[in-house]
Structures are given as C-alpha cells and as structure tokens.
Amino acid sequence: MKQPILEARDLHVRFNGVKAADGVSLSIQDGEFLAIIGPNGSGKTTLLNLCTGYVRPKSGSVHLDGQNITRLASRAIARLGVARAFQIPQLFSDQRVIDNMMLALAAKDGLWTMVRPLETAARREEAEALLALIGLADDRKRISRTLPEGHRKLLDIAVALALKPRLLLLDEPTSGVSALERFPLMETLMGALRQRQITALFVEHDMDVVARYANRVLVWNAGSIVAEGSPDDVFRDPRVLQTVVGVA
Amino acid sequence: MRAAYAIAAVLVIATLPRLAPWLQFVLTLAIAKGFAALGVAVLLRAGLISIGHAMFFAVSAYGVAFLARAGVGDLATLLVLSVLTAALTGAVVGAFLIRYRAIFFAMLNLAVSMVFYALFAKLYGVTGGSDGLVVPIPSVFGAALDEPAFMRILFYLSLTLMVLVGLAVHRYLDSPLGHALSAVHTNEIRLEYLGIPVWAVLLIAYTLSAALAGLGGAIAGFAIGRVVPEFAFWTASGHLVLIAVLGGIGGVPGAFIGALFLEMVHTAAVTVTDAWNLIVGAALIAVIMFMPKGLYGLVAREEGTKR
Numbered sequence: 001m002k003q004p005i006l007e008a009r010d011l012h013v014r015f016n017g018v019k020a021a022d023g024v025s026l027s028i029q030d031g032e033f034l035a036i037i038g039p040n041g042s043g044k045t046t047l048l049n050l051c052t053g054y055v056r057p058k059s060g061s062v063h064l065d066g067q068n069i070t071r072l073a074s075r076a077i078a079r080l081g082v083a084r085a086f087q088i089p090q091l092f093s094d095q096r097v098i099d100n101m102m103l104a105l106a107a108k109d110g111l112w113t114m115v116r117p118l119e120t121a122a123r124r125e126e127a128e129a130l131l132a133l134i135g136l137a138d139d140r141k142r143i144s145r146t147l148p149e150g151h152r153k154l155l156d157i158a159v160a161l162a163l164k165p166r167l168l169l170l171d172e173p174t175s176g177v178s179a180l181e182r183f184p185l186m187e188t189l190m191g192a193l194r195q196r197q198i199t200a201l202f203v204e205h206d207m208d209v210v211a212r213y214a215n216r217v218l219v220w221n222a223g224s225i226v227a228e229g230s231p232d233d234v235f236r237d238p239r240v241l242q243t244v245v246g247v248a
Numbered sequence: 249m250r251a252a253y254a255i256a257a258v259l260v261i262a263t264l265p266r267l268a269p270w271l272q273f274v275l276t277l278a279i280a281k282g283f284a285a286l287g288v289a290v291l292l293r294a295g296l297i298s299i300g301h302a303m304f305f306a307v308s309a310y311g312v313a314f315l316a317r318a319g320v321g322d323l324a325t326l327l328v329l330s331v332l333t334a335a336l337t338g339a340v341v342g343a344f345l346i347r348y349r350a351i352f353f354a355m356l357n358l359a360v361s362m363v364f365y366a367l368f369a370k371l372y373g374v375t376g377g378s379d380g381l382v383v384p385i386p387s388v389f390g391a392a393l394d395e396p397a398f399m400r401i402l403f404y405l406s407l408t409l410m411v412l413v414g415l416a417v418h419r420y421l422d423s424p425l426g427h428a429l430s431a432v433h434t435n436e437i438r439l440e441y442l443g444i445p446v447w448a449v450l451l452i453a454y455t456l457s458a459a460l461a462g463l464g465g466a467i468a469g470f471a472i473g474r475v476v477p478e479f480a481f482w483t484a485s486g487h488l489v490l491i492a493v494l495g496g497i498g499g500v501p502g503a504f505i506g507a508l509f510l511e512m513v514h515t516a517a518v519t520v521t522d523a524w525n526l527i528v529g530a531a532l533i534a535v536i537m538f539m540p541k542g543l544y545g546l547v548a549r550e551e552g553t554k555r
Contacts, residue, residue, distance in 0.1 A: 052441070078443035090438040092431045099427060106424035107442035114420045114452075118427045163442065 003066055005030050005167055005199050006082075011050055011060035014223075020046040021057065022223035028167070033190070034201045035210045035231075037244050038220030044203045045087060047220070048169050051201075052084055053077045064167075083165035087172045087203075089156035093145035097136060097155055100144055101127035104162035127162070133192055134158045135185070150177045154185065161192060168193065170202035174209055182206065186213055211235065219244055254501060261508070262407055265400075272403050274515050275508070276471045279406040282507035283464030285491035286417060287457035289503045292492060293421065294453060295433035296349070299485045300357030301461045303341075303364040306480035308334040308462030309469030310368065313381035323386040323405075323470075330466040331459050338458020339451065346450040358482055368477035380476030383469040399471070406467050410504060413463065418500045420456070429453050461488070494535055496542020505543045 004027035011021045020043035028034050036044050049055035051062055053074045061070045069077050078084075092100050102123050131140050134154050139147055144155060153176045160168055173189065174182045190213055193200050204210050210217060210231060217234040219227040227240050234240055265272035284305045291298050311330035320326055345356050368375045375381065385398045393401070420426050428449045431439055439446050469475045478484065487510075495506025513531045517524035535543060 074440040075443045075445055078441050084441050086437075090435050090441065092434045092438065094434050095427070095430065103424065103427050103431060104442055106427075107444050111424045111428065111444060114423050114425050116424075117419070117422045118424045119422075159438070159442075 002029060004028055005065060006051060006201070007063045007066075008047075008051065009061050009063070011047075011057045011062070013046060013050060013055060013057045019043075019223040021050060021060075024060070024224060026218060026225065028199060028201055030199055031197065032199055033193070033213055033215050034218065035214035035216070036201065036203045036218045036220055037205070037207070037210055039244060042220050043223045044220050045171055048084065048171055048201075048203065051077075051169065052082060078163065081164075081166035082169065083160040083163040083167070084169045085153075085157040085160040085171060085173060087175065089149075089152040091144045091152060091155060091159070093143070095144060096140070097131065097142055097144050097147070098124065098127050098140040100155060100159055101130060101140075101162055104159045108163055130158050130162055134161070134188060150181060153177055157189065161196075161198075164196070165198060168198050168200045170200060170204075172203055172205060174204065174206050182209065183212075207235070257501075258407065258411060262404070265403060272399060273471060274511055276399070276403045276406050277468060278507045278511035279410050279504065280464040280467035280471065281488065281491060281511070282410065282504035283413065283467070284461040285464075285488045285495065285507055286414070286500060286503035287460035287464075288488045289492040289495070289500075290417065290421070290429075290453055290457045290460065293426075293430045293433065294450060296450075297354045297489060298357040298457070299354045299482065299489060300359070300361030301457065301488050302482070302484035303357075303361035303480050304334040304338055304458040304461035305465035305468065305484065305488075306364060306368060306475065306477070307337050308465035309383070309475040309479055310375065310381065311462075312466050312469045313383050313475050316384050316386065317381070321384075321387050322390070323388045323401075326386055327463070327466050330469075331462045334462020334465065335455050335459035338462075339455045342451050342454030342458065346447060346454055358485065361480055361485055362482060365477050365480040365482070368480055375477070378477060380474050383473050383475055385473075386470070402467065402470050409463070409467075413460070414500045414504070417456075417460070421500070425449060425452060490532065494532065494542055496539075496544035499544055502542055502544035509543055 007027040009025050011024045013021045024047065036047065038044050046055060050057055053069065053072050053076070057070065061068055063069065064077070064080055064082065069080065092103065099118065102118050105123050105126055106118060128137065128140060131137050134157060136151060136154055136158060139151055144152065147155065153173070157170065157173060174185060177185055186209055214231050217229065217231050218225050219234060219240050221243050226243065227234055227237050261275060264275060284301060287304070288298055288301050308330040311333040312326050315326055315329055320329065341360055345353060345360070348356055369378055385393065385395060387393070388398070388401055428439060428444055432446055432449060436446050439449070465479065468479070491506040491510055492503055494510060495502030495504070510528070513528055514524065517527035520527065
C-alpha cells in the first residue's frame with residue numbers, strides 16, 4: 001500500500017475533561033478527498049488543529065509523509081505544504097483582497113525582502129488568476145473587512161490555495177456560502193484541487209456536498225471515529241443516520 | 249502630486265533657517281524627534297505601542313558621547329556606530345518584548361526604558377549622572393569646524409537623511425515584510441498558517457525602530473551638545489508616541505509632520521506664556537478630536553477627494 005500523505009496515530013486530547021480526541025487514528029492517501037462529518041462539538045475542528053500543530057495531543061502522533069510533525073509549530077507545518085482554510089475566515093481584514101493574496105504568495109518564496117515591493121507584476125497576475133478562479137475577481141481592490149461573509153470564506157480558501165499546498169484542510173468550506181452558490185463553489189474548488197493535484201480533507205455539514213465530492217467519509221462523534229467508508233456505505237449505516245445525519 | 253507636496257515642504261524647511269536663523273536648532277531637533285517618532289510609528293503598524301523608545305534615543309546619544317570620549321572624532325563614523333549600538337540594543341530588548349502585546353508591550357517598554365534611565369542617572373562615574381556627558385563637535389570628513397558651521401552641516405545632513413531614510417522606510421513598509429508587519433495587527437493566526445514566523449517579522453521591525461530612534465538620538469545629542477538621563481525618561485517616550493499619533497500613523501511623512509508641528513507650537517507657545525503646556529495640550533486635543541487620522545490625514549484626504 002502507498003504511504004499516506006498524512007497519518008494520525010492514536011491521538012488523545014481533552015479540554016477540561018471533555019474528550020475531543022479519544023484514541024483517533026486516520027490516514028489520507030495522496031489525491032484523496034476525505035470528508036469528516038459529525039455533530040457540532042464532536043471535535044472535528046480539534047482534529048484539524050492537531051494536524052496543524054495548533055493543539056498538541058496528550059499522546060499519539062501525526063505524520064506527514066512519514067515525518068513526525070506532532071511537535072512542530074503551525075508555521076513549520078505550513079512550510080511543509082499543509083494549508084488550511086478556517087471555519088471562521090482568518091484574513092488580514094484591514095488590507096485589500098489582492099494584498100491578502102499577494103502576502104500569501106510572498107510567504108511561499110519572497111518574504112524576506114525589505115526592498116522589493118509586495119506588489120510585483122508576476123505576483124499580481126498570479127493573485128488575480130486565483131481570485132478569478134474562485135470568483136472574487138471583482139472584489140480584488142476591496143478591503144477584505146467589507147466583503148460579505150460568503151466572499152470572505154472564498155478569500156480564506158483562495159489564500160490557502162495561494163500557498164500551493166500538497167494537502168489542504170478545509171473547515172466547513174460551504175458554511176456561510178448561500179445555498180445557490182454552494183455547488184458552483186465546490187465544483188470550482190474541486191476542479192482546482194484536481195488540476196493542482198492537491199489532496200484535501202474537509203469537515204462538512206452539508207451531506208449533499210459530502211455525498212457528491214468525497215471519495216471517503218469519516219464519521220466523528222464524541223472524539224472518536226464511529227464509521228468510515230464511501231459516502232454510499234456510510235449514509236446507509238443506521239448509526240450514522242441517527243447520530244449525524246439526523247442531527248445535522 | 250504627493251511627491252510635489254513633499255519636495256515643496258522639504259525646500260521650505262531648507263530655506264527657513266536662512267530667513268530666521270534661530271529656527272535652525274528648532275528644526276534640527278524636530279527632525280531628530282521625527283526619526284524617533286517614525287520608529288514608534290513603525291511598531292504602531294503592528295498595533296504595538298512602545299512607551300519606551302526614548303531609551304534607544306538616549307542609548308545612541310550616550311553612545312556618541314562615549315565614542316567621542318574614546319577618541320572617535322568623525323561625524324559619519326559616530327553616526328553609524330551609535331545607530332548600530334541602538335539597533336543592537338533594540339535587538340536584545342526586542343527579543344524579550346516582542347512576545348507581548350497590547351498594554352503589556354507598552355508597559356514593559358516603559359519599564360525597560362526606566363531601567364536605562366536609572367542606569368544613566370545613577371552610574372555617576374561612567375555617565376556623569378544627572379549632569380550628563382558633553383557631546384563635542386566632531387570633525388566632518390577630517391575638517392575641524394567651528395560651532396555655527398557644524399550646526400549648519402548637521403541641519404542639512406538631518407534634512408537629507410530625513411528624505412533618504414524616509415524613502416527607505418517607505419520601501420520597507422511596502423515590502424512583503426512591511427505588509428506582514430501590518431498583518432500582525434489583524435491576524436497572527438493566519439500569518440502562522442502562511443508559514444510566516446511572527447516573531448521574526450516583529451524582531452526585524454523592533455530593531456529597525458530602535459535604529460530610527462537611535463538616529464534621532466545621535467542628531468539630538470550633536471545639536472544640543474550634551475546628553476542627560478532625561479533623554480530616556482518616560483515622558484520623552486510618551487512625547488514620541490504623541491508625535492506619531494499627531495502626525496498620523498498612515499504614512500512615513502506623518503512622523504516628521506507631527507514632530508515639526510509640535511516643536512513649532514512649543515517654540516511659539518514658550519514665547520507667549522510660561523504656561524506653554526496649556527497651548528501645546530490644547531493643540532493636541534484639537535488635532536486628536538478633529539483629525540482622527542492625524543495631520544498627515546489632512547493631506548491624504550485632500551488627495552483622496554481629488555481622484
């Protein structure tokens with residue numbers, strides 16, 4: 001079997017006695033679109049925090065391409081090619097949309113200059129191309145604080161894509177996006193991920209989105225994985241219907 | 249258009265001492281404080297207020313005095329070495345302080361600066377205590393000068409440095425590192441997730457801001473001819489923050505506009521009444537209430553409406 005791109009082994013973490021991860025193991029293969037579903041508060045976001053060094057597990061380990069990244073800082077993991085889009089968009093709200101993008105592009109290769117400007121022709125073109133891809137071309141000059149929530153969400157994803165990651169972690173990419181825009185957004189996003197050969201792990205509440213786009217689904221409840229399989233199999237599982245789909 | 253304003257302003261400043269010679273000292277000192285306030289303004293970009301930057305102003309001025317006593321007599325060498333001393337001090341102090349944010353950052357800067365103040369005031373044998381140290385007139389490219397000639401050179405050198413250093417800082421703020429610095433203010437989490445080490449971004453900014461304060465301190469030391477512990481006192485640091493806010497934190501010129509404005513108001517007020525603080529205070533309140541973006545905001549706003 002191929003070596004997984006990301007592997008978590010027996011993760012344990014608790015907050016004030018609440019088990020957010022209780023012996024969780026999982027792996028993502030290269031090129032996979034893995035969805036994680038589960039009720040609110042079951043620890044899905046904590047898993048993303050664990051995989052990106054934002055939260056340290058009490059025990060267990062996380063490996064990227066076989067390298068142990070459990071104790072690495074978020075910035076080090078980001079530099080290894082893991083990007084993240086957040087449930088609540090994390091943007092530079094006082095800066096223009098295009099500057100958010102260009103700073104992300106600069107973070108990849110050209111941060112350490114005090115002399116050359118952030119805005120170079122090449123960087124602007126690349127930023128504009130990404131914004132056009134994700135549907136934010138018209139917003140590029142706006143201050144990101146003034147964007148509607150759905151567009152902030154898109155920008156957050158675009159910023160993560162600008163890092164040219166190998167693995168993208170998406171926390172509820174379609175929440176805050178209007179029902180009408182949800183599938184077009186996912187189509188664009190999935191197209192971009194396939195084209196760039198980016199592996200993705202996404203936490204999602206919209207079961208239609210999961211059913212249509214995930215290769216594999218992990219069902220999460222109370223800090224552990226209760227079911228796993230293809231979307232068809234998982235959605236037929238009575239336990240899943242009861243704990244997750246019923247609630248969500 | 250903005251460049252035309254700037255060039256006109258610099259030319260006016262350059263000719264003022266020809267019309268009123270007493271203004272030369274006032275303007276030199278204003279530019280010196282402008283450098284230090286620019287240092288404070290750089291950190292304000294990241295949302296960090298330092299109420300301690302007068303320490304670097306003082307470290308550099310004392311540096312000039314010590315070096316002069318040790319036999320270094322050349323203006324350029326003294327300037328470079330004293331600014332480097334301030335930058336190095338900034339890097340060491342900054343390494344500890346950049347971990348803190350908001351009020352903690354402000355207060356710790358204040359605390360450290362008061363330690364420097366106490367050292368300057370109490371180490372009588374080394375620093376001359378509250379009498380301070382004399383900053384002798386240095387030679388300029390090997391030429392020994394009398395005081396009026398040196399002061400004239402110092403003024404025009406300060407003015408030239410104001411333009412050159414101002415442009416350099418402007419470049420820095422427009423660079424990826426400068427944008428990352430502003431981003432510290434809005435979202436440190438995203439910066440980390442972009443793989444950008446926030447500590448490095450801040451340490452570079454802190455060291456640079458200390459160097460700027462040091463440049464101001466060295467110029468002030470030369471202009472006044474003496475350095476005293478009050479250079480590092482917390483009110484001097486507060487004064488720098490006031491100038492930075494007064495000028496407007498938006499652009500590089502703001503710090504110098506604020507410094508020139510405050511020095512001019514101060515100089516004018518002193519001739520009117522002993523209670524000159526009243527007039528300076530009233531001017532400050534007026535600016536803060538009616539010009540929330542500072543004096544520089546006026547120029548920038550006018551530009552905005554023309555477009």
